Amino acid sequence: MLSCRNLTVRPKPNAPALVHGATAHFAAGGLHALIGPSGCGKTTLLKGILDILPSEGEVLLHGHPLASREELLRDVAFAPQFSIAHGKLTVAEAVGYALKLYQKTDEATLAARNDELLQLVGLQERGATLVEKLSGGQLRRLGLALELTTDPRCLLCDEVTSGLDPRSEDQIIAVLRALVEQRGKTVVCVIHNLAKLSQFDTVTVVFEGVVVWQGPLAAMLEHFGISDALELYDRLSEQTQEEWRDRWAAVVAAQGESHAGSVSPAPLPAGSRRVSARPSVGSQLVTLLARRWRLLVRDRGYLLLTMAITFGFPCLVVIFALGGLPQMKGLALETTGGFLEMLQAKASHRQAAAETATLVSGLIIFQVILLCLMGSNNGAREIAAERTLYEKERMSGLRPVAYAWSKLLYTALLGAAQGAWMTVFVKLLCEFPGGWGAQLAVLSVTGASMSVVCLGLSAMLSSPDKASLLSIYLVGFQLPLSGVVLALPAALVWAVRPFIATYWGWAGYLTAMTDSSFYDAVGTLDKGWLSPPLVAVGVLGAHLLTGAALVFWGCQRKCWP
Ligand SMILES: Nc1ncnc2c1ncn2[C@@H]1O[C@H](COP(=O)(O)OP(=O)(O)OP(=O)(O)O)[C@@H](O)[C@H]1O
Numbered sequence: 001m002l003s004c005r006n007l008t009v010r011p012k013p014n015a016p017a018l019v020h021g022a023t024a025h026f027a028a029g030g031l032h033a034l035i036g037p038s039g040c041g042k043t044t045l046l047k048g049i050l051d052i053l054p055s056e057g058e059v060l061l062h063g064h065p066l067a068s069r070e071e072l073l074r075d076v077a078f079a080p081q082f083s084i085a086h087g088k089l090t091v092a093e094a095v096g097y098a099l100k101l102y103q104k105t106d107e108a109t110l111a112a113r114n115d116e117l118l119q120l121v122g123l124q125e126r127g128a129t130l131v132e133k134l135s136g137g138q139l140r141r142l143g144l145a146l147e148l149t150t151d152p153r154c155l156l157c158d159e160v161t162s163g164l165d166p167r168s169e170d171q172i173i174a175v176l177r178a179l180v181e182q183r184g185k186t187v188v189c190v191i192h193n194l195a196k197l198s199q200f201d202t203v204t205v206v207f208e209g210v211v212v213w214q215g216p217l218a219a220m221l222e223h224f225g226i227s228d229a230l231e232l233y234d235r236l237s238e239q240t241q242e243e244w245r246d247r248w249a250a251v252v253a254a255q256g257e258s259h260a261g262s263v264s265p266a267p268l269p270a271g272s273r274r275v276s277a278r279p280s281v282g283s284q285l286v287t288l289l290a291r292r293w294r295l296l297v298r299d300r301g302y303l304l305l306t307m308a309i310t311f312g313f314p315c316l317v318v319i320f321a322l323g324g325l326p327q328m329k330g331l332a333l334e335t336t337g338g339f340l341e342m343l344q345a346k347a348s349h350r351q352a353a354a355e356t357a358t359l360v361s362g363l364i365i366f367q368v369i370l371l372c373l374m375g376s377n378n379g380a381r382e383i384a385a386e387r388t389l390y391e392k393e394r395m396s397g398l399r400p401v402a403y404a405w406s407k408l409l410y411t412a413l414l415g416a417a418q419g420a421w422m423t424v425f426v427k428l429l430c431e432f433p434g435g436w437g438a439q440l441a442v443l444s445v446t447g448a449s450m451s452v453v454c455l456g457l458s459a460m461l462s463s464p465d466k467a468s469l470l471s472i473y474l475v476g477f478q479l480p481l482s483g484v485v486l487a488l489p490a491a492l493v494w495a496v497r498p499f500i501a502t503y504w505g506w507a508g509y510l511t512a513m514t515d516s517s518f519y520d521a522v523g524t525l526d527k528g529w530l531s532p533p534l535v536a537v538g539v540l541g542a543h544l545l546t547g548a549a550l551v552f553w554g555c556q557r558k559c560w561p
Helices: 042-049 069-073 091-102 107-120 136-148 166-183 194-199 217-224 229-237 241-258 281-298 300-322 325-332 339-379 384-396 400-430 436-460 464-476 478-482 490-499 501-511 517-523 533-556
Strands: 002-009 019-026 031-035 055-061 076-079 154-158 186-190 202-207 210-215
Touching: 002 042, 019 042, 019 055, 019 202, 031 042, 031 166, 031 194, 042 055, 042 154, 042 186, 055 069, 069 076, 076 136, 076 384, 091 107, 091 136, 091 281, 091 384, 107 136, 107 166, 136 154, 136 166, 154 166, 166 186, 166 194, 194 229, 202 217, 202 229, 210 217, 210 241, 217 229, 281 300, 281 400, 300 339, 300 400, 339 400, 339 436, 339 464, 339 478, 339 501, 339 517, 384 400, 384 436, 384 464, 400 436, 400 533, 436 464, 436 501, 436 533, 464 478, 478 501, 501 517, 501 533
Parallel strands: 019 210, 031 186, 031 202, 076 154, 154 186
Antiparallel strands: 002 019, 002 055, 202 210
């Protein structure tokens, strides 16, 4: 079914190899154990076969070399060490969304298949339980059910029994055995408990990055000269990796053409269900948005935080405006009286204008900075926090373009809605003058563009903490580099301005007030050229497009955390 020949696997191109020249064959319809001391390269071998890590050598499916590794993924699924699903979904929802993402069929068939899969892995009683409430063993079973949603012919399981009590371990192995015997699957399972090897059809032993045995358990005991599998690792440590490798090579040579290295091509099975029935980009997009919406509503903590900043930040702006509102409203008073009174009135008017200008300018930049903070909260963790899950779903048939669009739509719409709400709330309560359309557009695009730029960082980085930190730095530098509060050195102004969203948000909002005394007052502060709203929206739109390009690029590249 699945073989590799002389497979060398590296963590990065040109880095030292972790697995050297591995040759192994996993026959169709068998339950195969992959064992070896901790850190010997079992997971790395599986990742090399699946092209998760860069590798050289050959991977064969049904004895035929693969034209591309994507071809492999139509038939082979990978259940990683830690099962991954959104904790806030129920078991049935997690499996249901996976089925919808990978299978193009009607709702009734999907529901029936969902029930069948839960039954198969023994989770039929747990359909309504939240994933985060499952035990370790139940999580592993869910992981298997999720892998089976694509109906693969071969399943590579990485330590799906590790850390479980003996009973749960037996139950998982029983599920794997049932998959082999009742469904005709081929299962390769990395396992640590050597006492369970008798339940497998073959054993593959990896030692220091090299395959040093493959065959039935009894023959393995004989090969290593031990009476119990539990003695294997002690025995391995008695000789060098080279000696074990040479010894295995001699066995393979003696067995001649019939063994692992020489896999005769089998007729290719009929077309896979995975690719032929894969839903369209649009259909996957709708499923992903529906899942995102459900997660938003389910995750009370995140929902509360998002609502708190969406509605709390505009209140904060108004609170800071309260003290200055009378002063702002009194700015347009005409100066009357005699010459001396006129001079005194002009001087005090100029002082009031300067104070008002500082206040108005400060309130506008405050709105913009708070929107940038909301954008960072919207986008920074969105992809990086679920990167492993995304990479797994992508291996199963999720299209990167559908995923990228779903994230873009979600964060951009959320950011734009926050910008619009900020505009409406603050404008109504502070009675800011200026065109509604222009100001709504400027602040909505500010919120959307910062959300999407932070989403872009999230797509490029594998760690959510790094993505959050970088986004916070990005927001933190917006204020000083905007040139609104602190004057920038002239040489720097146009070097940094194009990239600083807060300048464009601030200037675009302010210039929408051109016909008001507020604008005249700010003019007295001499902040230099102020961008009109249309230009500001254009530049912020360019930021948004740059962020979107990062999102598509980041989702396209492989990035296993
Ligand atoms: N991405 C990586 N970059 C660098 N080294 C890595 C990477 N992945 C694994 N390694 C190293 O490769 C070696 C093999 O790791 P691997 O996870 O394959 O071992 P394993 O046999 O599955 O171990 P365990 O049974 O403890 O899970 C280890 O020394 C590990 O530190």
